[in-house]
Amino acid sequence: MPAISSPPPLNLTSCDQEPIRIPGSIQPHGFLLALRQDAPDVIVQASDNLAALTGVALEQALGQGLPVVLGVAAAQLQAELAANVIGAQPSYMGTLRTPNGRHFDVLAHTHDQLLLLEFEAVARVAPPDFRHLYPKVGNFLLKINDLQDIVEMSDLAAQQLRDVTGFGRVMVYQFDRDGHGLVLAESRAPGYSSYLGQRFPASDIPRQARELYRLNRIRLIQDAHYAPARLVPPINPATGAPNDLTYAALRSVSPIHLQYMRNMGTLASMSVSLMVKGQLWGLISCHNETPLPVAFEQRAVCEQLGQILGLCIETRTDAAELQFRLEVRRTMVSLLAGLSQQADFADSLRGVFPQLLRFARASGAAIVADNRVLRHGDTPDEGEIHELVQWLAESGQQDVFHTDQLKSLHAPAARYTRNASGLLAISISRIHPHYLLWFRPEVVHTIDWAGQPQAKDGPGQLTPRLSFDTWRETIHGTSAPWHDGEIELATEFRSALLGIVLERAEQMAELAEELGRANKELEAFSYSVSHDLRAPLRHIVGFSDLLLETAGTEDQEKRRRFLKNIKDSARLAGKLVDDLLSFSQMGRAALHPTRVDMAELVRGCIQKLGLDIRDRRIEWDIGKLPIVRADPTFVQLALYNLLANAVKFTGGREVATIAVSATEDENETVFHIADNGAGFNMDYVHKLFGVFQRLHRMEDFPGTGIGLANVRRIVERHGGRVWAQSTLGEGATFSFSLPKNIAIE
Known part of the structure; x- marks a missing residue:
């Protein structure tokens, strides 16, 4: 041995x-x-x-x-x-x-x-009789189901456990986020001091003790004056290490805790863990001034009552949490809906300042964008906010930052604890130091401790507290704490704001692109007016002068030639004006989509081109063309322009070949118009669909330079795209697509 x-x-x-x-x-x-x-x-x-x-x-x-x-x-x-x-x-x-x-x-x-x-x-000689105890569980269930308030439920549990066990004082207390225990409810016999509403410091239950409470949900100490019974041998024979008695009901407790109990005037104690969502929410703590045995069956009932109370707390907490989050979400939805479409996003947010305060239950809010600070409510001054934002940016704070003790993290904030002891900040730019800030004012409050937390006997050595007399502490420099739901919804709100900012940026980019295109078209228009339109007008003036000079002569042939030139120039100027009006109309007129038989549309365009074709030899290769959904008038104009283009640029061929075909997938239908004409240099394809852009000399292929620009505008207004491929001197293929689910402007 x-x-x-x-x-x-x-x-x-x-x-x-x-x-x-x-x-x-x-x-x-x-x-x-x-x-x-x-x-x-x-x-x-x-x-x-x-x-x-x-x-x-x-x-x-x-x-x-x-x-x-x-x-x-x-x-x-x-x-x-x-x-x-x-x-x-x-x-x-x-x-x-x-x-x-x-x-x-x-x-x-x-x-x-x-x-x-x-x-x-x-003391008994038979197994426990649970018949006298389980009715207490049933009665507790009936009563607690009628209660909604956690304090009232805790009060009921304290009374029930005292009735089951006979302890002189039973307390229910909840741990706060710093680990201090606040006594919510208490049931006590005459002569026992009250701790209701007081706090026990976190140091009374160190970290490893909390972990034990989480694993082993009930612990009994019958007599704080006990002398422990040692294990022999002192080492676990199976592992060679000291025995882990985590789950043992008889496990001896810390001698420091025993002294703590004696200092408190408590010789027997029992603790029941209150678990909520897998975390140690609080304890039911039972005290007695004299030693008190508690049999297994009584402890079993107490453990069940603790489980029931924990489940009820979780249910009520979840319900309250859900209601809170719904209210905050309603405010957030209303806030987002109230954002205007102003180009300046900060000004748009300023328009919903009252909703912003309500969203975060704050007393002040500020928007910082570039060097601008927009404030509402009770806030620090502009310079202090600038300095605060600089600290947030330089200290690498997360996208959503919150604290209810700002001065403890940022020393300069001590100057404005009155209106900004609490801060909730969200970054509303991934590039620039742009922030939305909420401020909460200082809430000066007092805490009644069950004895001064620092009252220990002896420096450096772990010792129990000697005093449990009420000790009052006044807390400065803190605000009301931020709710977890507020933090999570602030994160969601930030994502929504960034989405709006991104959408605005995309809209501005599209607008800039459209403006750039419009500027280029305007430049082309100016050039056309100064050049293309001026040329026929000069011809009209010049030939009119020549006609006047020959007024007294009898040379009728010359006069007829001058009149013909005047007529052709006037017709060209009119055609140019007509095409300009048509191009303008493409951007303004509403589209009326319907079923369009593209084969029939192509046949109609070819028939209309008859006057231009006359006796030319053109071989048409019209493939199988589908029925699409589009505006028939506009699509016919686009088709006519493309076919007319093919007819014009195959003018130098003895036999012109023009093919029309279509391909489709689940999203779009693509049409191709191919010819064997002059083609163009692909280096300049980017100019092809611009207004008044020509890739050939007007003397070789006359035209106004507006037709392909019209084609692009028509197709893009249908939600499609247009492009071209060519080899110079070998022909060209013009293609455009029409979506199957057309989104009309």
Whole structure:
């Protein structure tokens, strides 16, 4: 048998380092036996109070089977163990009588390769009768379902647990975001001091203790004056490390906590964890001025009541959270709908300042764009806001930044804590330091602590608090906290704003492109007026002068030639004016889409071109053309211009070949007009569809230079596109597409 040794000394210089999971001992109102999971017939570890509770010496038990300690009751326990699946949480295995005549409730669980059996001494001689306890659970369920307020539900739970257990004081408290516990409800017997409305500092329950509360949902200390019973041997025989007693009901607790209880005047305590969405929301804390045993069946009921309260808190919290988020979302939707279409986005936001304040429940708001600061409500001054935004940009704060203690992060903010202790800021540009800021004012408030948090006995050493007298603290420099829903919806609002900004930018880019195109067309128009239109007018004037000079002569042939030139020049000027009017009409007239038979449209255009063709030899190759949805008048004009173009530029061919074909997919139909004419240089294809742009001399191929510009405008207004391919001297192919789901302007 291994020698009995003392557990290692505790390092009490840091709460977070205190080994509360591996205390090496248990509370002495019960004993513990450990068996290996892979060999559950041999006791490999036991608590050193075994002889005191059973009369069996520790040396007799180690290395032996359960009958050595339990006698005939071992068979009953082994049958229960075989009939149940034993997990990490302790399970009740029954109430057994040991050979010395004492009775114990047996709890079993497995951990670290051991089967741990805990035997809690009880006064009764039979298993617990749950029939008297479960009606309390049913009654609690009926009552709590009628309550909506979390404080009222907590008050009911405190009363119910005190009734079940007999503790002198039962408190329900909630942890805040800093880990401090606020007492929401309390039920107490006469003579017990009240902690209702007070806070217990986070240091009272260090980090590793909170983790234990999350894993093991109930913990009992029967007597704060107990002397712990050590485990022998002190090291887990299966792992070679100290025993992890996380889930053990008898686990010994920190000696510092025991002193804490004694300082508080509490000799017995029980804690029930309140879990909400998998997180430790709070505790039900039970205190008694004298030692108090709480049997397993009572603890089981208390644990169930805690689970019910946690579920009800989660349900009510979710409902309140949903209602809050719906209200904020309604405000956000209203706010976005109220944004005007002004070109200046900051001015557009300024128009919804009241909604912005309501959205974030703020007292002031500001928009910072470039060097402009637009303010509304109670805010810092313009210079302070500029300096604040510079800090946000330089410190690499996230897209959505929030704090309710601005001065603790940004020292200059101490100058304006009155109106800006809280800040919610969103960046509304990915490039520039543009921000939307909300400010919340300082809320001076007081906190009643259950004893001064700093009141410890001895510097440097981990010690319990000595005083639990009410200590009042006044808090300055903080605002009302930002709600999680506000932060999440502010992130969503930012995405919506960036979408609007991007859409505006795209609209401005499109407008700039259109303006650029219009400017080029205007330049071309100016050139055309000064050149193309002036030429026929000069001809008209010149030939009119010649006609006047020959007025006295009898040379009729010359006069007729002069009149013909005047007529042709006038006709050309009129054609130019007509084409300009037609081009202008393309941008203004409404489209009236309907079913259009493209084959019939092509036949009509060819027939109309008859006068231009006359006796020329043209071979037409008209493929199978589909029916499309478009404006027939405008599409016919586009087709006519393209076919007329093909007829004109094949004028130098002995036999002209012009082909019309179509291809289609699920999105669009594409038409191609190919010819074997003069073609053009592809280096200048970008000029092809511009107003008054010619790639050939007017003397070779006369025209106004407006036809292809008309084609482009018509096709683009239908939501399609137009392009061309050519090899100079070998012909050209002009193509345009029409979408199948046409979106008409």
